[in-house]
Amino acid sequence: MKHQPFENWILDDDLELSQEQVSALKKHLEDCSYCQELDKNWQAATMLLVTRPILSPSSGFSLRWQDQFVAKRLLQQKKQVRKTFLFVFLGIFTTSILLMLYLALTADLAHTLVTLTKGIINLSFSFIKVAQVVKPFLNSLPTVIPVSAWMFLTTTFVTLTFAWFVAVWQFAFKGVYNQ
Numbered sequence: 001m002k003h004q005p006f007e008n009w010i011l012d013d014d015l016e017l018s019q020e021q022v023s024a025l026k027k028h029l030e031d032c033s034y035c036q037e038l039d040k041n042w043q044a045a046t047m048l049l050v051t052r053p054i055l056s057p058s059s060g061f062s063l064r065w066q067d068q069f070v071a072k073r074l075l076q077q078k079k080q081v082r083k084t085f086l087f088v089f090l091g092i093f094t095t096s097i098l099l100m101l102y103l104a105l106t107a108d109l110a111h112t113l114v115t116l117t118k119g120i121i122n123l124s125f126s127f128i129k130v131a132q133v134v135k136p137f138l139n140s141l142p143t144v145i146p147v148s149a150w151m152f153l154t155t156t157f158v159t160l161t162f163a164w165f166v167a168v169w170q171f172a173f174k175g176v177y178n179q
């Protein structure tokens with residue numbers, strides 16, 4: 001089958017085809033699988049050439065936008081971490097002072113706290129394999145360590161636990177980059 005001039009008509013986009021030429025090409029395409037294939041591939045290639053320059057800058061733009069977004073998120077995460085550290089520090093500081101004052105005024109509570117701390121520590125270590133080694137040492141501790149040291153340990157433990165809970169709550173429910 002003769003494919004000219006149809007091949008040229010298909011491939012040359014600048015060509016202005018007359019009404020007769022268009023219908024002749026249409027008719028040829030119905031019968032000729034070779035030109036059908038050529039037409040299909042050429043249209044696909046043209047589509048690719050047309051869409052490429054549009055897609056490239058837009059994907060570049062979205063990448064830049066993503067970079068900015070990531071940078072912003074990292075900054076917010078840093079702020080969040082700094083805030084958490086500040087909160088933990090202030091929490092320990094203020095709670096320590098308040099508890100020390102309170103314990104100094106109520107000796108009974110101090111005694112209770114020491115007993116409680118001993119219980120908590122004994123319980124914690126019983127879950128660890130080294131408990132057998134540490135327990136005798138722990139049991140001898142209260143007589144050696146003064147009450148004020150126990151107060152400080154208790155305060156730190158309670159504050160850290162509280163701060164940990166708040167931090168987990170913040171990260172879990174409010175999201176990392178919430179202000």
Ligand SMILES: [Zn+2]
Nearest residue numbers: 002003032035
């Ligand atoms: Zn043909």
